[in-house]
Amino acid sequence: MPDQYQWPESHSEQTDVLPAIKPPPPKPGEVTAVVPNPPQGAYQGTSAYDEPTVKWGSPEGEPEKPAAKRKGLRTAGFAAGAVVGVLGVLYLVDILTSQGNVPRGVTVAGVEVGGLSRAAAETKLRQEIEPRLGQPVQLRAGEFTMAIEPAKAGLTPDWTKTLDNAGAQPINPITRLTSFFSKREVGFETQTDRAALTAAMEQVRAKVDQQPVEGTIKFDGATPSVVEPKEGRKLDTNAAADLVVKVWVNGQVIDLPVATAPAKVKPDAVQQALAKAKAAVSAPVVIKGEGKDATLSPVAIGAAMQFEPGPDGTLNAKFDQAKVVEAAGPQLKSTEKEGKDAAVVFEGGKPTVKPSEDGMTVKWDTTLAPLVDVSQKPSGRELKAEYEKKPAKVTTEQANQLGIKEVIGEFSTGGFAPESGVNIRVVAQKVNGAIVKPGDTFSLNGFTGPRGTPQGYVEAGVIENGAPAREVGGGISQFATTLYNASYFAGLKDAGHKEHSYYISRYPAAREATVFQNPNGSSVIDLKFTNDAPTGIAIQTIWSPGSITVKIWGTKRYIVESQPGGRTNPTDPQEKPGPAQNCHASNGAPGFTTSDTRVIKDLNGNVIRRDTRNVKYNPQPKITCPPPA
Incomplete structure (x- = not known):
């Protein structure tokens, strides 16, 4: 200690005799301890560290002394330590006895294999899953259903990799504890022949895919009616193949990923087309030829009238020219002139050229160009036939040359x-x-x-x-x-x-x-x-x-x-x-x-x-x- 500080030689010189003080009554909830026969001159009151109030005197009962309390705490500590030690021993025993087994709570395709050895787990999986693997895999795409054979589609179970997915025994004690009360599904592994599976999916796609059916008008003779639109569909073959590999083992119908393609023609456009169709077949159309006319009956008009989708969901009317010519051509045949090619004739043992003659035929494309508009008229439903020259295939000049x-x-x-x-x-x-x-x-x-x-x-x-x-x-x-x-x-x-x-x-x-x-x-x-x-x-x-x-x-x-x-x-x-x-x-x-x-x-x-x-x-x-x- 430093020399300047001087300790007293006796504690007695420092002792003051204090007068006896009567302690105040304890506050509600205050813990007190009564000490019988307190030493003379002892201090009675509350400690500076908020320890329980010590009351000296003759108690009505014997409170616990501080030494006894410390002893109880030590006993509780020993008990808790013993429990922890027992749990530790049980943890170690659980670790040692479960080595090599499938972790608890593991299921594969709904089959519980947790806690089993790998051999026992594989046997159980084979017994419960393998029978369904030989059955056709049922597929569904909207209202369309079909099945594929797993073997032909290149699907083979891989039992070893499937159990590998379960992982090793967990070390975390909390994970091991919760495994007694929870389940964990692991993925089923498949050996896949991708080429065979892709080929199978292409066969499915060929049956699933369909173009949207546009709303249009059809004719039964001279009676038009509406063809309702129907959305198209297209199979995503790659995603479908991945999905089949993932869930085919479950033995359930697999809903394939199919994208839909809506029809382009709007409903009101179909109704407008129906009105045009009814007007078109309301009366015949006359084609005025040179010296003779041709009549298109409502049935012939209905057979030749067509509707095709236009921009912005519209439905446009047109006529099949070949069908119109089939109906009207024979009626105007006498108004046309057949051409003749130049020919070589042999007179007097020598060839001479017989002159060609040009023909005259109806120019159908220009004649029928106004037909859509004319067919919408309630009266004056006439077309004028236009004619054109039809040169010979071999003209006189060509033959001479x-x-x-x-x-x-x-x-x-x-x-x-x-x-x-x-x-x-x-x-x-x-x-x-x-x-x-x-x-x-x-x-x-x-x-x-x-x-x-x-x-x-x-x-x-x-x-x-x-x-x-x-x-x-x-x-x-x-x-x-x-x-x-x-x-x-x-x-x-x-x-x-x-x-x-x-x-x-x-x-x-x-x-x-x-x-x-x-x-x-x-x-x-x-x-x-x-x-x-x-x-x-x-x-x-x-x-x-x-x-x-x-x-x-x-x-x-x-x-x-x-x-x-x-x-x-x-x-x-x-x-x-x-x-x-x-x-x-x-x-x-x-x-x-x-x-x-x-x-x-x-x-x-x-x-x-x-x-x-x-x-x-x-x-x-x-x-x-x-x-x-």
Whole structure:
């Protein structure tokens, strides 16, 4: 201690004797303690630290002394510590005994697996979930429903990853405590073949997606009615696939994410269109032609009237011109004039040009332009037909400039039966004078059109499946072969032809052609060639009862030679029974392979190119007929 401070030698020198003071009565709620036999001169009153008032004297009862209180607190502390120690032991035991198990409270797709070992948890999941995984997954998009097969959609359960989602045992004691009273759902994991799932969703989308149906007007004869609008829908395939992966295991119907597309036409626009439709069919419309009129009946108006969405939700009326022409065209046909192309005629063995004639036809687009407005009138419902000239496809001037002045290719065949001769004469008359302009392709089937009885063709002999038969138009292949050879020696470009399946001796091998049409006139086997010359060509046909000749006229530019190849790979005919009726026996003919090379030279004899064509002919079967009954 510092030397300047002097402690007293005795405490007695510092003691003052105070007079006895009677303590005041305790305040309400004040805790007092009564100490019997207080020491003489002791202070009685309230301590400076707000400790309970100590009252000295003889008490009515014995209050707790400060030492006893401290002892009670120590006892309570020991008890609390013991409880904490027990809880700690229980916590450690719980930690140790649950290691490796699925945390308490965990559920997967509604199945409780918390507290189980992973093996037991997987077994339970398989038992309760796996049966539903083989069932089709039900999907719904608005009112549309369908199902997909999980395996085909690439959906496979992943049990290991599913249990991994549950996590490890929690260390937090509060979390462990609350797990006794709560549940925690964890996601189900799926092994996904994304390509297969996307393909499945595209199949769903093809059925779900639909464009909005706009409100419009339809006609039943001359009676119009409203078509109510219907909103469209579009499937979000990516979001749908993600949703299926997430919830397919639940076994419930999955509502797919579908965006809707509202109709654009406003309801009041539909009602306005209905009023226009009723006005349009209220009376006929007359088209005034030159010398004759056409009448559009209310039924014809209703069949041709259409409505299409316009801007800002409107619905605009229009007419299908083709349907109007279908109804009115035949009525005005006599007011039109058919044009004629320039043609090449052969007089005195030389070609001359027969002049073309322009046609006159109704100009339907301008004639029908006011039809919508006229159809709304209560009276004066008339249109004036407008006409226009229709130039010939081949004009006189064009024909004179085609350079058709000399024979550039020619060929003849003969030896046909009378019925075949009739058909050859009819087709020859049709083709005679045909003009093929530079760059154009001639098609025999296309030029003649159908070749049936109405066109003058008769039934004649053909070879069908190697056996003689008869059909309308038989013999046309002989004309096709003759025309093909004429174009061959004219040096024209082959644009497609087909040889007979069986060799016919009157034709040059590998240098012949056949044609065929369906009964409706559609082409099956055709003969085509392209005029690749800078000048035009004309086809001349010369028929006699015993032969057919085709000449190609134009401007000569080539010398053409044919070099036939040898015959190889012979195949013997097989015997084949003929039909029970109308059987025609034949000895058949062997098949073989051969070729033909077209050598094209310029007019000076220099070779320009060689074109070789290889052809395989089938053996013609030997037909045997049954003995007469």
